[in-house]
Every structure is written in structure tokens, then in C-alpha cells.
Amino acid sequence: MWGVSPNHMLWSSRHNTTLVDYTWSVGQTPFGPFSEVSSLSFVQKDAARRNVLLTSLNYSITSAVDVLESIAAHGGERKLLKSSRHVEFIQRRNLFKYKLDEAVSALSH
Structure with a gap:
């Protein structure tokens, strides 16, 4: 089973789990957790x-x-x-x- 994780989730092989990282979650994209935009740029x-x-x-x-x-x-x-x-x-x-x-x-x- 697979899927696409949200932008603010990062897989860590060291911890063998997902971590929260907001580095790539900024900007005007509908995929980020802080976005107010619902359309593609x-x-x-x-x-x-x-x-x-x-x-x-x-x-x-x-x-x-x-x-x-x-x-x-x-x-x-x-x-x-x-x-x-x-x-x-x-x-x-x-x-x-x-x-x-x-x-x-x-x-x-």
C-alpha cells in the first residue's frame, strides 16, 4: 500500500516513522497546510x-x-x-x- 504524504510530513529512516517538517509547506499551493488557495498556481x-x-x-x-x-x-x-x-x-x-x-x-x- 502506498500514498502521497502531505507536504509537511517527512519520512525518517532513522526513526522509522514520519516527522513534521514545514520547510516545503510554504507558498501559494493548495497542497500546503497553511494555504488559503484552492487552485493551482x-x-x-x-x-x-x-x-x-x-x-x-x-x-x-x-x-x-x-x-x-x-x-x-x-x-x-x-x-x-x-x-x-x-x-x-x-x-x-x-x-x-x-x-x-x-x-x-x-x-x-
Whole structure:
């Protein structure tokens, strides 16, 4: 059995019990014992929204990389495209790879 303890409770392995520690219980959060706020702060809401967005971007980037790897696995673009479309595809693929690298770099920050 497990659960999430209140912010002011701290587990002590030395005492094998919980201790009261109000160090992390200050601030405008609905989880603290001294809070008068019943809603999440901007920082908490922003972090939740940002994580949803980053997860979606990561999925999109992974899918795009899978497409490029699939093309390579089927013998490359020379076998899949006619010679008249090959140059255009290479130009578009190079631009796409550049933008993909920039997006991955931006996400890492």
C-alpha cells in the first residue's frame, strides 16, 4: 500500500516513522497546510501544459524520424522515386532534416 504524504510530513529512516517538517509547506499551493488557495498556481499549470506539449512534439519528431528510416530501409529514395522527382525530394528532405534538427535542439533547452 502506498500514498502521497502531505507536504509537511517527512519520512525518517532513522526513526522509522514520519516527522513534521514545514520547510516545503510554504507558498501559494493548495497542497500546503497553511494555504488559503484552492487552485493551482501559474507555475504548476504552466508545467502541466508544457509537459503535454513536449510529449506531443516528441511523438511527432519520432514519427518523422521513423518515416526517414523507413525510406532508407526500403532501399532509399532512388528506388522509390522516379528520377524526375528525385532532386525535389532530396531538397525537401534536406530542409526537413534541418528543421527537425533545429526542433530537437530547441526541445533540449
